[in-house]
Amino acid sequence: MLLVTRVKLSFMMFLEFFIWGAWFVTLGTYLLSELATSATQVGVAFLTQSIGAIVAPFIIGLIADRFFPAQRILGVLHLVGAALLWYASVVPDFDSFYPVILVYMILYMPTLALVNSVSFRQMQDPSKEFPPIRVLGTLGWIIAGLTIGWLNWEQNGNLGLTFRMASIASAILGLFSFTLPNTPPVKGAGKASIGDMLGLEAIALLKNRSYLTFFLASVAICIPLAFYYNFTNPFLNELGMESAAGKQAMGQMSELLFMLLMPLFFVRLGVKKMLAIGMFAWVLRYAFFAFGDIEANYWMLIGGIVLHGICYDFFFVTGQIYTDNLAGPRFKSAAQGMITLATYGVGMLMGSLLSGVIVDAYQSAGGGHDWQSVWLIPAGIAGGVLLLFLLLFKDRTGGNKAVEENPTIIASGTTEVNSLS
Template identity: 65%
Template sequence: MKPMMFRLGSMMFLEFFIWGAWFVTLGTFLGAGPLHATGSQVAAAFLSQSIGAILAPFIVGLVADRYFSAQRILAVLQLVGAVLLWFAASAATFSSFLTLIMVYMVLFMPTLALVNSVAMRHMDNPEKQFPPVRVAGSIGWIVAGVLIGWLGWEQQHRLELTFQMAAGASLLLAIYAFTLPDTPPLKRGADVSMSDILGLDSLRLLKSRSYLVFFLASVAICVPLAFYYSFTNPFLNDLGVKGAAGLQSLGQASEVILMLAMPFFFSRLGVKMMLALGMGAWVLRYILFAFGTVDSTGYALLVGGIILHGICYDFFFVTGQIYTDQHAGPKFRTAAQGFITLATYGVGMLIGSWLSGIVVDHFTVNGVHDWKSIWLVPAGVAFVVLLVFLALFRERADRTAPATHPA
C-alpha cells in the first residue's frame, strides 16, 4: 500500500474505531448500568445518530465546503468530541448523559463526510482506491468490538470505560488530523443555497416510479434497522452471551468480505435482486434472533443472525448507493447521495429508534424482556417492506430513463 493510502486508511481506522468503541454497547450501558434507562430512554439516546445525520449537511455545507480545510475541521470536531465522550462516561443522570451524547453526535456525524472528503481528494482513482481505505474503517469497528469482548467490560459492568477508550482515540485522531495533507474548501467564497446543502435538487429523481419505490423502501427499511443498532447488544447480554460486543464484530467482518465481492454479485444479480435479498436478510435475521438462545443450537441462530449483517447492509445500502449514483448521473450525483443519506440515517432511523423504544417497553414486564415478541416486530415490518418493494419496483423502467438520469 502506498504511504498516502496507508495514512488515509489509518484515519479511517480511527474514525470508525471511535464510533464502534461505544455505540455497539450503548444500550447495555444505559439499561444495565447505573442509569437504569428504560427502552424509550435507550431509543432516545440512539436518536442522537439521526439528529446528527440531519444536521450534518448544515455543518459540512455551511462551514467545511466554504471556509476551512476539511482536515482542520475534522481535528477540531474530534477534539471537542473527546471531551464530551470523557464526561459522558461519568454522567450522573440520564438527562445529563443524553445532553452530552446529543451534542457529541451532532459534531461526530459530519466527520463521516469529512474523512470521505479528505480521502477522495487525495486519490488518483477513487473508484479503485477508496474501497480498501474504507475497509480499514470497518476493521477499526471490528477491533473495538473484539477489544471490549476480550477485556470483559460487559460482564464486569464497566462499560463507562468504552467511552473513555473512545475519548482517547478521538484525541489521537484530532492530533493525527492536523498532520494530514491540506484539503482546502472547494467552494471558498461561493454562495451555497439551502437546496445545495440538503441535496434537494435530487428530488427530481423521484419522478421515476422505480426510484421513488426504492427511495421509500430505503426509508422504511431503516425502521427495523434501528432495532438492531439499539437493542442487539442488550439482548445478547440479557441472554448471557459472553463477549457480546466481540461476537457482534462478526457482522462487520461479513460486511467487509461481501463489500469486496460486491462487483461480482452486482453484475450477476442486478439491482432488484440485490435489494430484495438485502431486505429478505433483515426478515431472516430477526426471526433467528427471536428463536435464538445460549444453548448450542440456539447460539448458532444468534451467530447466523449477526453474520447476516453483511448481506443486510451491503446488498441493500451499498447497492442503493450504486443505484442512486447511476440513476442521478454526474450532475446530481453528490446531491442525490447526500439526500438519500439524510432520508435513511436521518428520517428513517429516527422513526425506527422512536418505535423500537415503544416496542421494547411494551414487551417488558418488571424488567423482564420478551425478546421473541420484540424481534418479531421488526421482522414483520421488514417483510411488509419487502413485499411492497417486489410488487412495485421495476428495474427495467430505469433503462428507459431520460439521458440526464442514466441508470
C-alpha cells in the first residue's frame, strides 16, 4: 500500500471514531442535566444506536454494494450528519432532540461498515495491514474523551459543545471522503434479499447447541452492556468525579493493551475460558461500580473502567473469532452480520429500554440515584448469563486452533463489530 493511501485511511479512521466518541460517552449526562430528561428518555435516546444497527445492512446492501462508490456515500452521510449534529446542539428539549439523533444514527451506523470497506479494498493482506490503521479509530475515541475532560465541559454545563465538536469533525471527514481511494460497487452484485442483508443465511449455525448457547449469551450480555454505555458517565459525574469522560478513555486504552495480549491468552485458554472470563469481568465491573465511591473506594471506579478491555475483547472479539471459525468460508460475512444484528441490534435495544426504567425507579427525592442498587441489577444479569453459559457451552470446534496457527486473526476478528470501542 502506498504511504499516502495509508495516511488517508488512518486519518479517516481517526475521524470516524472521534466523531462518535465526542458526543456518545456524555450523552446521558447531557440529557439528564441540560435537557432535564428522565433516565427512561436517556435509554430511548441510546437505543437509536440499535435502530441504526438494524437499518445499516439495508443501506449497505441496497446502495453501497450495488450502485455508488463507498467513499462517496461515506462523504454524503457525514456531511448530512454534520448538519444534524449541529442542530442537535441547539434544540431546547427532548421531543425536538430525539428525532434528530434518531435520523443521525440511522445515517452514522452504516459508515462503520463503509470505512472498513474502503480500507479493505486497498489492501493485499488485511490481517496485517488493517490493525495499524484501525487502531487510529480507538485513538480518536480516546482523544475525544480526553478533550472533553481537559475542557471541563461536564462540570461547566457545556456538553452541547460536544455535538458541535463532533459536527465539525463530521464535516471535515465528509469533505475528506471524496479524496479517498475509489471504492466502486462490487461487480456482478445481484439483487439482495432481506435475509442476505441481515446475514440470516447463517442461521444454520444455531443448530449447533454450543453456538446457540453462545448466540443467546451474546444477546443477553448486551442487556447489562447497555447500562455501562448509557449511564456510566452520569453516574461518575453524580458522584463528583472530575473529568469523567477523560477517565473513561482509560477503558479504550485497556482495550488496546488486551488486544495485543489476546493471541497469547487465546492459545493458552481456548474459546470457552476466554468467553467466560469476559463475562465474569462484566460481573466484577458492576460490583466495583456498586460499591465504589469518590473517596476510599475510588480505585473501584477506576477498576470498573479499566476492565473494559477484558469485557470487550475477551467476549466480543473472541466471539467474533469463534463465529468466523465455525461458519466456514461460505457463511463468514453472513454469520458476522447475524451476530452483529443480534447483539448491537436486539440485545442493546432491550438493554437501553430496561436500563432507563431501572435508573428512574431508583431515583431519590433529591434528584440523585441509588446507584448501588442500579449497578447490582446488571451484575446479577451478567452473573446469570455466565452461569448458564458455563453449564451449557462446550467448544468442539477447535476454535483456538486457527489463532494458534495465525495470531493475526485477532485483528481481522474485530472489524465487523468494533462500534463502542
